[in-house]
Amino acid sequence: MSYRHKKLKEEDVAVCECKYGVNDPETACGERCLNVLTSTECTLGYCQSGENCRNQRFQKCEYAKTKLFRTEGRGWGLLADENIKAGQFIMEYCGEVLSSEAAKKRCLAYEAHKVKDAYIISVNANYFIDATKKGSLARFINHSCQPNCETRKWIVLGETRVGIFAKRDISVGMELSYNYNFEWYGGAPVRCLCGAANCSLFLGSKSQGFKLAQECSHVWEEEDNRYIVDNLPLYGTTNDDESSPMISGTSGGNEHSYKGCNQVCEEGDNRYIVDNLPLYDTTNDDESSPVISGTSGGNEHTKILNDGEGSTFKVEPTNSTIKKKSQRKPKLKALLQSDVTNIGDDKDEDIEEGEATE
Numbered sequence: 001m002s003y004r005h006k007k008l009k010e011e012d013v014a015v016c017e018c019k020y021g022v023n024d025p026e027t028a029c030g031e032r033c034l035n036v037l038t039s040t041e042c043t044l045g046y047c048q049s050g051e052n053c054r055n056q057r058f059q060k061c062e063y064a065k066t067k068l069f070r071t072e073g074r075g076w077g078l079l080a081d082e083n084i085k086a087g088q089f090i091m092e093y094c095g096e097v098l099s100s101e102a103a104k105k106r107c108l109a110y111e112a113h114k115v116k117d118a119y120i121i122s123v124n125a126n127y128f129i130d131a132t133k134k135g136s137l138a139r140f141i142n143h144s145c146q147p148n149c150e151t152r153k154w155i156v157l158g159e160t161r162v163g164i165f166a167k168r169d170i171s172v173g174m175e176l177s178y179n180y181n182f183e184w185y186g187g188a189p190v191r192c193l194c195g196a197a198n199c200s201l202f203l204g205s206k207s208q209g210f211k212l213a214q215e216c217s218h219v220w221e222e223e224d225n226r227y228i229v230d231n232l233p234l235y236g237t238t239n240d241d242e243s244s245p246m247i248s249g250t251s252g253g254n255e256h257s258y259k260g261c262n263q264v265c266e267e268g269d270n271r272y273i274v275d276n277l278p279l280y281d282t283t284n285d286d287e288s289s290p291v292i293s294g295t296s297g298g299n300e301h302t303k304i305l306n307d308g309e310g311s312t313f314k315v316e317p318t319n320s321t322i323k324k325k326s327q328r329k330p331k332l333k334a335l336l337q338s339d340v341t342n343i344g345d346d347k348d349e350d351i352e353e354g355e356a357t358e
């Protein structure tokens with residue numbers, strides 16, 4: 001599979017009419033911005049608000065502060081690590097960009113390999129994002145039938161990307177969730193443990209999905225080896241190139257704003273050793289694996305670091321030098337969100353680049 005990001009042509013850049021005023025900073029690409037109203041990000045260098053433009057959140061990775069934690073029966077989950085306001089952009093859903101055919105094949109392959117969890121979402125009828133092996137922290141957001149977040153599609157540099165947004169105010173410490181029901185490509189419906197009064201009992205109960213398998217009622221057990229952090233996919237951005245599949249996300253030159261990801265683990269629990277973090281590793285990417293929706297080279301990389309307290313890890317942005325595969329420490333899993341490139345937009349018939357193919 002190969003995927004190339006679309007290059008935005010100058011004539012296709014959406015330019016708004018906002019002008020930044022010192023006395024009225026709210027006018028700079030806020031709610032009334034023509035681009036914001038059409039869910040389109042402004043483009044650096046073209047927006048008259050310049051550095052004051054507030055409508056480049058995907059591009060600048062203006063993510064909310066979040067924290068990974070272990071749930072009971074639902075695997076890992078993601079918490080708000082700060083108060084989040086209704087409507088706020090939380091983070092981009094990053095992963096490998098696949099055509100629908102490729103996504104269906106992946107689903108079958110995952111099922112054959114007894115991969116029980118589903119991380120594929122659709123961008124539109126033609127494109128899917130698979131965060132199973134590579135992705136941002138958004139891949140850890142669980143389903144709820146009464147969710148506090150939702151997915152929204154935005155046009156970023158001419159391509160459609162998916163973000164997680166707060167549906168309502170979310171207080172620090174609350175688990176983030178969105179409703180998977182219409183978008184479940186897990187093959188089989190999984191029993192829902194969200195506990196909401198209106199629970200629809202299965203993940204994907206309303207999804208047309210790929211309808212591959214029978215009901216699956218697995219629950220994550222305490223000793224489930226999927227809790228072994230070593231087994232968890234992280235995204236190391238270091239070696240993505242044109243031969244590897246695309247990640248949906250931000251393209252080059254952006255600053256990453258993961259504001260840290262602290263996971264508090266039970267003392268002495270070696271399943272939470274830092275080296276084993278649940279992030280994404282591209283170490284084994286090769287030509288057979290697809291490209292990622294996300295950020296591409298030249299970016300500040302985000303790493304998982306041991307904060308010295310033994311059982312806690314952090315994800316911090318860093319200007320680390322890109323290392324060749326052979327130079328990398330085997331367990332150093334550079335994280336998320338770098339080297340991810342943009343996904344295609346099916347609205348453009350004449351895209352030269354930005355197509356996922358087999």
Ligand SMILES: C[S@@+](CC[C@H](N)C(=O)[O-])C[C@H]1O[C@@H](n2cnc3c(N)ncnc32)[C@H](O)[C@@H]1O
Binds near residue numbers: 118140190193203
């Ligand atoms: C996108 S992943 C979410 C992150 C996942 N918990 C993990 O540890 O990687 C989706 C998987 O999480 C689990 N899950 C998410 N929400 C759930 C829910 N409400 N009830 C039961 N399992 C859930 C299921 O195993 C599902 O396949």
